[in-house]
Amino acid sequence: MPLMRDSVMTFSELKQGMRVRIVGIHNDSPEARRLKEMGMTVGTTLNVVKVAPFGDPVEIDLRGYRLCLRKKETLGFDVEPVE
Amino acid sequence: MATVAAGTRLVAIVGNPNAGKTTLFNALTGSRQKVGNYPGVTVERVSGPLQLASGSVECVDIPGLYSMSPVSEDERVAVAAIRGEAPANRQPDLLICVVDASNLERNLFLFSQVAELGIPTVVALTMVDRLESAKRLLDLSRLSNLLGVEVVPVVGHKERGIKDLLEAVDRAFESPQPPDVDFTLSLETKAKIASLRERLARSGEDFTKRELKDKLQSESNDLASYAKDFPEIEEVYVRALDAVTSDVEPTPEDDSSYRYGWSTMVSRAAISEPGDPGRKTLTDRIDHILTHRVWGMLVFAGVMYLVFQSIYSFAGPLMDGIDWIFGKLSGWVGPMLDGAPVLQSLVVDGLIGGVGGMLVFLPQILILFFFIAVLEGTGYLARAAFLMDRVLGWCGLNGRAFIPLLSSFACAIPGIMAARVMPDVKSRLATILVAPLMSCSARLPVYVLLIGTFIAPKYGPVWAGITLFAMHLLGLVVAIPIVWFLNRRVFKGTRLPFLLELPPYQWPKWKDVWLAMYFRGKVFVTTAGTIIVLMSVLIWGLSYFPRSNEATTRYEQTFERQWVETEKQEPFGDKYKSAQDSYVAEQQLANSYLGRFGKTLEPVFVPAGFDWRITTAVLSAFPARETVVPSLGIIFNLGGDVDEGSVDLQQAINRAKWPDGRPLFTVWTAISLMVFFALCCQCMSTLATIRRETNSWKWPVFVFTYMTALAYLASVGINFLGQALR
Incomplete structure (x- = not known):
């Protein structure tokens, strides 16, 4: 059992304006691989720019561009807030 | 598919979606493009001729893709077109890789993959104007060095850099050089390999950087013994060897991390960070x-x-x-x-x-x-x-x-x-x-005619409005379970995650629009x-x-006899003539193959509450549903010039009877007929368009079958409900 830190969150807990870093990816599906290919690799810092009016999808800023994705399609991506 | 004449050189434009690929392609080829399909798939093949100083080449615009590991059909075709596999079946002789300068890290990810194919490549660097407005400085020669290919900045819609790009393509054809990218090595290691290469070249030993890297990484290294004999070479050799062995080889699982590590490094080396990172952009x-x-x-x-x-x-x-x-x-x-x-x-x-x-x-x-x-x-x-x-x-x-x-x-x-x-x-x-x-606008006349005849007079304008709204809602409501079913049962395989890039706002490029x-x-x-x-x-x-003329004469005579019997008038005058024309048109349609087909099919449509007249009108509306009102006009002896507001037509369908004297139309028959029109695919233009857009007859046949079945079952259900409630 890995040590769980309180600060580790999943994508569904993201709120507008948060700044987080990807600390772990526990998903080997083709969908998750595609997200990594879009730049969501471990260590990448993301800014949550906006949450869509109905709660999903979320717009994030990473590697200098804006990507929007559905919370439920980012299963297995652990993030941690950064200052 | 457009065929490539043997000997024509093929240039392919590859790049991420939103990188400005289409704008560049339009600037290069303009209105001389050809739009076709790759055989057997729904993906379009867009190509056009390109004039170089060294002659004409064919230029193909490959669908935008994020990675060479495809997850959708579009990307599979794009990858196949780059690799020269089916359905493209021909590898391009040269690639123009479109790279968005304002989104360099992610765009270089694809470049790092494409570069490994060994195809001569020229990079077209787009959106350089965005760097300027963000006060970021671009070191073009450094970028070009790091990528190992010529990098040409272009502003596609302003045709800026297009000439330079064509010249670079010409140069790349003259002395073809695949990109020299190794995202597994750090910058320092690369510098050490470069100095080793230089030192060896001075002694007359010519190696490419890749060959040297492979030698340094292999167990049996013949360079080692060679270097021993020349102390000044040995020094550089040992430094390069140390560097190569201390750099870690990536595993497939963290392939993306390595490539992004490389692209981040290149991006930082070639472009300065924005002066004030916290500033809110116009976007x-x-x-x-x-x-x-x-x-x-x-x-x-x-x-x-x-x-x-x-x-x-x-x-x-x-x-x-x-x-x-x-x-x-x-x-x-x-x-x-x-x-x-x-x-x-x-x-x-x-x-x-x-x-x-x-x-x-x-x-x-x-x-x-x-x-x-x-x-x-x-x-x-x-x-x-x-x-x-x-x-x-x-x-x-x-x-x-x-x-x-x-x-x-x-x-x-x-x-x-x-x-x-x-x-x-x-x-x-x-x-x-x-x-x-x-519910498209061509269905509206049927709704207006039937609501105007059977709903509005008896139930008032409120129910007329509700019925009209319900007819428009029906298709949307029915679509939901159908999409659900298609996704569950028909479309197999993994679903692409919903990934949507939100590019910075820009003015539309009018050339692209036209x-x-x-x-x-x-x-x-x-x-x-x-x-x-x-x-x-x-x-x-x-x-x-x-x-036949005989049949037409027979219809005219029959009408003349009926006229004299019922109207007690001489068979002359305008009124007689137009009534006779309508009657002849009705008989001709009823006796045509279509009309006979309608009569044959009448038993099939009786459960829906349709007699042979409604059935013929419905059948004649299969090619295009907007013809149903004129068809009803002909069948009810009013000629084909009626419209949905025609009082004569309203009265005619209100008076129409079954052979046993029951009225043909009840409210339920009217609803049944409207629902039939709402759900049925009575539009050959739609089917022809589906054929074009899916590049297959399978899907138009599927749409026609499921919609017709759905319409029929719904109409029969409503008619039975109507009879049960009566």
Whole structure:
């Protein structure tokens, strides 16, 4: 059992304006691989720019561009807030 | 598919979606493009000739992709076209890799993969103007060095850099050099290998950097013994060897991390960071309103209202104009063929009618693609999809399906064509397959006629309004379980995650807008249009033949006898003549192959509450549902010039009886018939467009079958319900 830190969150807990870093990816599906290919690799810092009016999808800023994705399609991506 | 003449050099434009690929391709080839399909798939192949100083080459625009590990059909075709596998079957001789300078890290990820193929490459660096406005400095020669290929900055729509790009392509053809990228080595290691290479070259030993790297990494290294003999070489050799062995080889699982590590390194080395990173960009300020939960939705509703009104109403005068021109053409050509009635009817009703009936869709297609090109070009389309994704996503569609479905309420044909805003084939197909269920404007006359005759007089305007609204809602409601079923049962395999890039806002590129309208219009007329005209001629034949002069004389005499018996008048005068014409037209239609087919099928439609007359009108409306009101006019002896507001037609269908004297129409029959029209796919133009857009007859056959079955079952159900409640 890995040590769980309180600060580790999943994508569904993201709120507008948060700044987080990807600390772990526990998903080997083709969908998750595609997200990594879009730049969501471990260590990448993301800014949550906006949450869509109905709660999903979320717009994030990473590697200098804006990507929007559905919370439920980012299963297995652990993030941690950064200052 | 466009065939490539043997010996023609092939240049392919590759790059990420939103990198400015289409704008560049349009600037390179303009209106000389050819639009076709890769064989057996729905993906379009767009290509055009390119003039170089060294002669002409073929330039193909490969669909945008994020990675060489494809997850969608579009990407599979794109990868196959780059690798030269089926269905493209030819590897390009040179790649123009489009790289967005303002999004360098992610764009270089694809470049790092493409570079490994060993195809000579030139990088076209787009959006350099965005760097300038963000006060970021670009070190072009450094970038070019790090990528190992020539990098040419272009501003496609201003034709800036296009000439330089063509010259670079020419140079790359003259001395072909594949990119020299090794994302597994650090910059320091590369520098050490470079100095080793230089040192060896001075001693007359020529190696490429890659060869040296492979030698240094291999166990049996013949360089080691060579280096021992030359101390000054040994020094550089040992330093390079140390560097190579201490760099870690990537494993497949963290391939992306390594590539991004490399692209981040290149990006930082070539472009300076923005001067004030916290500053809000213009895009941020616009998005503050346009993706706002209240203001954003209001603007969205306004924009969609404008788009819908444009194709629903503003296209009207243009469509009337086309009708008028073809009406005049018929009136002008018709009398020339007076001596040959069959040829006259073929040309006037079959050919001119068919071409006119096909071209009438053009205004809506052009207007819709104008809006789509502008909305896509500015970046708003992605915002609309962002706002709408939750609304459409729960049943298996996605936010991008909104415009195609909304447009289908005006007409399914532009709607189906608009489904190409969705890059994922499965979502696009699901949208195309349910788009014809949306209640298009051609269904309106049936609703107006039947509601005006059976609902409004008995139940008042409120129920008339509710019925009209319910008819428009019906297709949308039915579409939901169908999409759900398609996603569960028909489309196998993994679903692409919904990934939507929100590019910075920019002004639309007018050249791209006009070219999009021009090519969508051209593709419709030349491919779908041909099928539509051929089918029009076929349908004309079925409703015209068999026809003989003897039969016509017989109908005229029968009518004369009936007239004298019932009206107690001499068979003369205008009223007699027009009544006789209507009767003859009715008999001719009833005895045509189509009419006979209607009578044969009557038992099939009786459970839905339709007699042979309604059945014939329904059948005659299969090619195009807007013909049903004129068909009803002919069948009820009023001639083909009636419209849905005609009081005569309302009275005629109100009075019509079954042979046993029961009234033909009850409220339930009217609802049954309206539901049939709401759900049935009575539009060959839609089917021809689906054929074109999916590049297969399988899907139009599927749509026709499921919609007809659905319409029939629903009508039978309503008729039985009506009988049970009576």
